[in-house]
Amino acid sequence: SAVISQKPSRDICQRGTSLTIQCQVDSQVTMMFWYRQQPGQSLTLIATANQGSEATYESGFVIDKFPISRPNLTFSTLTVSNMSPEDSSIYLCSVDRQGGTEAFFGQGTRLTVV
Amino acid sequence: GNSVTQMEGPVTLSEEAFLTINCTYTATGYPSLFWYVQYPGEGLQLLLKATKADDKGSNKGFEATYRKETTSFHLEKGSVQVSDSAVYFCALSARNTGNQFYFGTGTSLTVIP
Numbered sequence: 001s002a003v004i005s006q007k008p009s010r011d012i013c014q015r016g017t018s019l020t021i022q023c024q025v026d027s028q029v030t031m032m033f034w035y036r037q038q039p040g041q042s043l044t045l046i047a048t049a050n051q052g053s054e055a056t057y058e059s060g061f062v063i064d065k066f067p068i069s070r071p072n073l074t075f076s077t078l079t080v081s082n083m084s085p086e087d088s089s090i091y092l093c094s095v096d097r098q099g100g101t102e103a104f105f106g107q108g109t110r111l112t113v114v
Numbered sequence: 115g116n117s118v119t120q121m122e123g124p125v126t127l128s129e130e131a132f133l134t135i136n137c138t139y140t141a142t143g144y145p146s147l148f149w150y151v152q153y154p155g156e157g158l159q160l161l162l163k164a165t166k167a168d169d170k171g172s173n174k175g176f177e178a179t180y181r182k183e184t185t186s187f188h189l190e191k192g193s194v195q196v197s198d199s200a201v202y203f204c205a206l207s208a209r210n211t212g213n214q215f216y217f218g219t220g221t222s223l224t225v226i227p
Contacts, residue, residue, distance in 0.1 A: 042203065042219040092157060096215075102148075103207070103215050107157040
């Protein structure tokens with residue numbers, strides 16, 4: 001299994017500001033994934049982060065709004081930029097260590113924008 | 115494309131009742147299927163999985179069988195407990211999409227004493 005530490009676990013932020021979420025994995029992984037879970041909704045993939053290359057964003061998500069860093073094989077950050085109340089969600093980091101046979105998740109960051 | 119359709123909730127059951135949460139999928143190729151559980155205030159945890167047709171995943175009294183003929187992966191438990199109250203997500207992973215995971219909308223389960 002993989003142990004994923006994500007922080008902060010929750011935050012309340014003012015609109016117009018930015019928040020950076022950190023994700024630390026206890027072992028090296030090739031790909032890391034960032035998901036958004038809006039209230040009462042399922043998970044939506046934001047982007048896939050590979051070490052040494054730019055993140056790949058899903059339709060509806062752009063780098064200017066959700067810049068991602070992946071400096072090494074155990075760490076990634078997601079920034080939610082210029083926040084609005086519509087960005088209030090749970091953001092989840094995930095890794096896939098077994099070629100698609102299992103995904104592991106961090107505990108999530110519960111973001112509230114006021 | 116790949117997608118997962120999951121029974122909508124919320125579901126409320128009495129303790130010791132039988133649970134079924136329906137899940138069907140659409141996928142090209144041969145996906146792996148999963149059930150994840152999210153307890154209040156926590157991230158997702160893998161509950162069980164099946165990687166090929168007719169496999170049965172099981173854990174903590176929950177079971178699900180990979181049915182290729184009906185493209186289904188229904189979650190069942192014979193006797194639920196209050197501690198099973200959580201949101202359950204059906205998901206698939208397919209190699210033809212780089213092992214990306216696709217999630218259903220989640221089913222909220224509340225078990226009352």
